[in-house]
Amino acid sequence: xxxxxxAGLMFPALFALILLGLPVSFSLIATAFGFALLSFxxxxxxxxxxxxxSVASNPTYAAIPLFVFMGAMLExxxxxxxxxxxxxxxxxxxxxxxxxxxxxxxxxxxxxxGIVGAVEVxxxxxxIPAMQKYRYSNDLIAGTICAGGSLGTxxxxxxxxxxxxxxxxxxIGDMFAAILLPSLLMVAFFLGYALLRCAxxxxxxxxxxxxxxxxxxxxxxxxxxxxxLPALALVFAVVGSIMAGIAAPTEAAGVGALGTILLTLLYxxxxxxxLWMATRATLVITAMVMLxxxxxxxxxxxxxxxxxxxxxxxxxDAMNLTPNQTxxxxxxxxxxxxxVLDWISIVLICVPIYDPLLRAAGIDPIWFGVxxxxxxxxxxxxxxxxxxxxxxxxxxxxxxxxxxxxxxxMPFVLCQLLVLLVVFLLPGTATWLTxxxxx
Amino acid sequence: MKIIDRLSSALAVVAGVMVxxxxxxxxxxxxxxxxxNAPTLWASDMTYMLGGALFVLSAAFALKEKGHVSIDFxxxxxxxxxxxxxxxxxxxxxxxxxxxxxxxxAANKAISAYERGSxxxxxxxxxxxxxxxxxxxxxxxxxxxxxxxTAIRDFTKAAQRHA
Amino acid sequence: QDDxxxxxxSSYAGETWGLWKNIVExxxxxxxQLSEGRLVIEPYPVGVLAPATQNYExxxxxxxxxxxxxxxxxxxxxxxxxxxxxxxxxxxxETMLYWLYEGGGQDLLTEFKRDTLGLHSLVGGVVGTxxxxxxxxxxxxxxLKGLKFRAAGGWASILADEFGAAPVFxxxxxxxxxLDRGGVDxxxxxxxxxxxxxxxxxxxxxxIGPGLHFPAGINxxxxxxxxxxxxxxxLKDVVTTAAKLAVFESYLQxxxxxxxxxxxxxxxxxxxxxxxxxxxxxxxxxxxxxxMAKAEEQAADGNDWMExxxxxxxxxxxxxxxxxxxxxxxxx
Ligand code: NA
Ligand code: NA
Numbered sequence: 040x041x042x043x044x045x046a047g048l049m050f051p052a053l054f055a056l057i058l059l060g061l062p063v064s065f066s067l068i069a070t071a072f073g074f075a076l077l078s079f080x081x082x083x084x085x086x087x088x089x090x091x092x093s094v095a096s097n098p099t100y101a102a103i104p105l106f107v108f109m110g111a112m113l114e115x116x117x118x119x120x121x122x123x124x125x126x127x128x129x130x131x132x133x134x135x136x137x138x139x140x141x142x143x144x145x146x147x148x149x150x151x152x153g154i155v156g157a158v159e160v161x162x163x164x165x166x167i168p169a170m171q172k173y174r175y176s177n178d179l180i181a182g183t184i185c186a187g188g189s190l191g192t193x194x195x196x197x198x199x200x201x202x203x204x205x206x207x208x209x210x211i212g213d214m215f216a217a218i219l220l221p222s223l224l225m226v227a228f229f230l231g232y233a234l235l236r237c238a239x240x241x242x243x244x245x246x247x248x249x250x251x252x253x254x255x256x257x258x259x260x261x262x263x264x265x266x267x268l269p270a271l272a273l274v275f276a277v278v279g280s281i282m283a284g285i286a287a288p289t290e291a292a293g294v295g296a297l298g299t300i301l302l303t304l305l306y307x308x309x310x311x312x313x314l315w316m317a318t319r320a321t322l323v324i325t326a327m328v329m330l331x332x333x334x335x336x337x338x339x340x341x342x343x344x345x346x347x348x349x350x351x352x353x354x355x356d357a358m359n360l361t362p363n364q365t366x367x368x369x370x371x372x373x374x375x376x377x378x379v380l381d382w383i384s385i386v387l388i389c390v391p392i393y394d395p396l397l398r399a400a401g402i403d404p405i406w407f408g409v410x411x412x413x414x415x416x417x418x419x420x421x422x423x424x425x426x427x428x429x430x431x432x433x434x435x436x437x438x439x440x441x442x443x444x445x446x447x448x449m450p451f452v453l454c455q456l457l458v459l460l461v462v463f464l465l466p467g468t469a470t471w472l473t474x475x476x477x478x
Numbered sequence: 479m480k481i482i483d484r485l486s487s488a489l490a491v492v493a494g495v496m497v498x499x500x501x502x503x504x505x506x507x508x509x510x511x512x513x514x515n516a517p518t519l520w521a522s523d524m525t526y527m528l529g530g531a532l533f534v535l536s537a538a539f540a541l542k543e544k545g546h547v548s549i550d551f552x553x554x555x556x557x558x559x560x561x562x563x564x565x566x567x568x569x570x571x572x573x574x575x576x577x578x579x580x581x582x583x584a585a586n587k588a589i590s591a592y593e594r595g596s597x598x599x600x601x602x603x604x605x606x607x608x609x610x611x612x613x614x615x616x617x618x619x620x621x622x623x624x625x626x627x628t629a630i631r632d633f634t635k636a637a638q639r640h641a
Numbered sequence: 642q643d644d645x646x647x648x649x650x651s652s653y654a655g656e657t658w659g660l661w662k663n664i665v666e667x668x669x670x671x672x673x674q675l676s677e678g679r680l681v682i683e684p685y686p687v688g689v690l691a692p693a694t695q696n697y698e699x700x701x702x703x704x705x706x707x708x709x710x711x712x713x714x715x716x717x718x719x720x721x722x723x724x725x726x727x728x729x730x731x732x733x734x735e736t737m738l739y740w741l742y743e744g745g746g747q748d749l750l751t752e753f754k755r756d757t758l759g760l761h762s763l764v765g766g767v768v769g770t771x772x773x774x775x776x777x778x779x780x781x782x783x784x785l786k787g788l789k790f791r792a793a794g795g796w797a798s799i800l801a802d803e804f805g806a807a808p809v810f811x812x813x814x815x816x817x818x819x820l821d822r823g824g825v826d827x828x829x830x831x832x833x834x835x836x837x838x839x840x841x842x843x844x845x846x847x848x849i850g851p852g853l854h855f856p857a858g859i860n861x862x863x864x865x866x867x868x869x870x871x872x873x874x875x876l877k878d879v880v881t882t883a884a885k886l887a888v889f890e891s892y893l894q895x896x897x898x899x900x901x902x903x904x905x906x907x908x909x910x911x912x913x914x915x916x917x918x919x920x921x922x923x924x925x926x927x928x929x930x931x932x933m934a935k936a937e938e939q940a941a942d943g944n945d946w947m948e949x950x951x952x953x954x955x956x957x958x959x960x961x962x963x964x965x966x967x968x969x970x971x972x973x
Contacts, residue, residue, distance in 0.1 A: 073572075330537055
């Protein structure tokens with residue numbers, strides 16, 4: 040009953056709809072619907088609704104509106120701009136200081152959630168206005184936010200790593216440990232790129248003006264106490280409550296959202312209009328992000344039911360490769376699937392294909408898992424079709440073009456490929472920390 | 479068509495209240511468990527129900543506000559009239575049937591959940607599922623209507639420029 | 642030669658999981674082999690035809706022709722399923738095998754599912770006892786009090802109502818993190834082999850067994866009643882026989898993996914604990930109390946399946962306890 044050809048045709052159909060301008064989520068859902076009609080007949084809608092239901096019934100996704108709400112409240116209340124102003128005072132001498140601040144903030148929140156899109160949208164809403172205010176170039180802003188936001192899936196704890204470990208049948212704790220150094224390396228590369236670029240081209244991330252540098256220290260400290268410390272306390276409430284075992288990752292998002300409301304109250308900015316504008320932005324963005332997740336889940340289900348896995352397997356068999364070549368080709372396929380499918384779908388489709396090959400070839404599944412996760416991460420960021428760009432579009436100011444976004448992320452994609460290369464050449468970056476996992 | 483816009487906005491207000499409730503549930507559960515060592519049996523159910531319901535309920539509003547991201551750099555190159563025509567056709571002939579069919583299933587699911595008294599399959603609290611499915615099916619129906627309205631507006635625009 | 646009958650079979654396991662290799666594959670391979678290609682069952686992993694919790698509906702509305710699933714997700718809908726889904730304090734795996742095939746357990750299952758859902762159900766696998774991973778020792782019933790225990794369904798109610806524990810529902814993807822960070826004191830996940838693969842032994846010091854929240858349960862194979870009844874008699878035999886054989890094979894395979902895993906876990910850094918008799922007795926009693934109360938509620942609502950199956954189940958559990966005193970239990 041499998042018809043791998045049909046599975047293969049789903050991708051051109053999907054790309055056609057997306058490129059004709061139908062919203063991405065609608066394109067995914069409509070493609071799944073069309074092909075489900077062909078393979079399931081009149082019960083196709085049942086099949087699709089079942090997967091909408093399963094996404095809507097998954098409590099881990101409840102973190103998305105909460106993180107988005109945090110970002111929206113901090114932005115609408117003006118706290119975000121004050122926060123970035125304060126950080127800028129301290130980082131002002133560094134080339135691209137705000138880009139560095141935005142990446143660092145992403146990295147910290149990435150430790151708080153592993154949900155794709157949540158960190159990107161939250162930090163993006165806060166950082167983009169601040170960076171634009173100080174005339175950072177649009178492509179650098181776009182790259183910074185997309186790349187920083189994609190860290191959420193890398194830095195533990197991350198739901199993707201849990202799903203990966205479960206599917207690859209390896210230890211969750213080992214996988215968390217293995218991904219840690221490579222993700223820190225990735226953060227370092229991101230920071231390094233932003234620093235280098237703004238050092239070479241100061242106009243892309245202008246440093247502080249002379250009069251700003253002249254602000255006396257006690258004034259600086261006052262601004263820090265008022266604008267920086269409360270927001271940092273909020274960050275630590277979110278990440279700290281997870282690390283201390285007080286809250287599950289999803290609950291920590293709720294702690295953060297309440298903290299944001301209290302913070303806004305503290306600053307005297309809590310007005311009905313602010314609350315409504317933030318909620319409104321939360322709803323629009325959450326609906327957009329979640330409908331893409333729903334569409335991805337439906338698309339994957341129909342792709343698999345039509346024999347998508349057999350399609351990939353058949354392709355690999357026909358190429359007649361050595362195990363090592365096969366693995367490289369699979370990393371490429373992972374990146375291609377990442378154009379449209381979400382993380383978890385890719386893991387569910389691909390791991391069963393290569394897991395037996397890895398085990399037969401004696402390749403360390405943890406090490407390969409890190410490579411696969413970095414590869415998926417990269418595809419998540421790589422234009423022309425990339426979920427991280429879709430999410431950025433939902434919060435991007437009108438003067439930021441898709442072209443700027445696409446070009447802006449490319450250097451960060453190179454950083455990720457560099458991490459991939461390092462982990463490939465030095466497996467110790469992935470395996471070393473796993474020996475320390477224990478209660 | 480104005481009525482449908484208003485319906486979408488009204489549902490978004492309901493979803494907005496759900497965001498606040500969701501924050502409340504999270505905090506309540508953390509406090510109950512961590513401070514009083516008395517976790518609730520229902521918080522996880524409320525979490526997914528609120529989280530799931532709020533995004534479906536605001537999907538129509540997001541469409542009205544042009545919040546569903548699309549890749550339009552190719553479409554931008556087309557003449558306005560053709561672009562509106564294509565957009566209207568995609569909405570009416572591609573998106574609308576899919577969402578209408580899914581809404582239909584959702585409504586039936588809500589009705590059968592009510593008639594059979596279906597409950598959550600894993601929770602210790604085992605809440606009835608029909609209110610959740612009712613909200614989901616209302617959200618999906620509103621989204622289908624909003625898709626129809628979007629298509630009609632696109633066709634109108636295409637015709638106007640033509641005239 | 643007629644075209645083969647093809648069934649799309651959904652499951653709740655991923656293709657790389659022990660459940661898939663130990664239960665889904667052996668069963669489908671046996672059916673395909675014994676029917677000499679006249680009946681082909683194509684297995685699909687979780688998430689393709691249906692998400693894990695929605696397999697019953699998928700078979701009922703026809704998106705799947707059959708499914709190999711755990712009745713765990715049906716307990717809330719009809720608590721009679723508890724006897725097949727690891728009833729807290731209930732039968733261990735060997736008792737379960739005897740009950741299913743010699744004590745009428747499988748026949749009751751088939752009648753029960755035909756009557757209540759219009760599904761023909763067969764036992765497709767017997768799953769062994771699970772384990773607890775804990776930060777705290779459990780030496781007495783008193784120790785359960787206030788314990789933050791990752792639990793769901795009936796076990797959560799029993800923990801709260803009978804033992805004053807604090808059951809916490811944590812979704813699958815957050816269990817490791819919550820246990821590792823001490824957000825819960827005790828977590829249950831699966832049996833020794835699965836838990837070892839997930840690395841739970843690295844998240845908490847104590848490994849406690851038997852995990853009486855799930856002493857033993859089955860996987861059930863379901864098809865629509867009409868589909869089953871339309872099958873030629875010899876193919877019905879093939880499926881029934883293949884299922885019984887697959888139960889035997891998978892029981893040995895997965896049991897063996899659990900034995901090996903236990904041996905390795907014992908050699909590791911964890912402290913292994915055996916629940917004292919006081920605690921196992923209390924859980925067994927609490928499980929029965931919970932089941933009696935539920936069965937009465939159900940009967941009052943006009944569904945006496947839980948009463949009927951429960952009578953058979955508990956009587957058999959007692960029979961086994963009394964009648965196996967002669968049996969040699971290996972020790973050293
Ligand atoms: Na994370
Ligand atoms: Na991409």
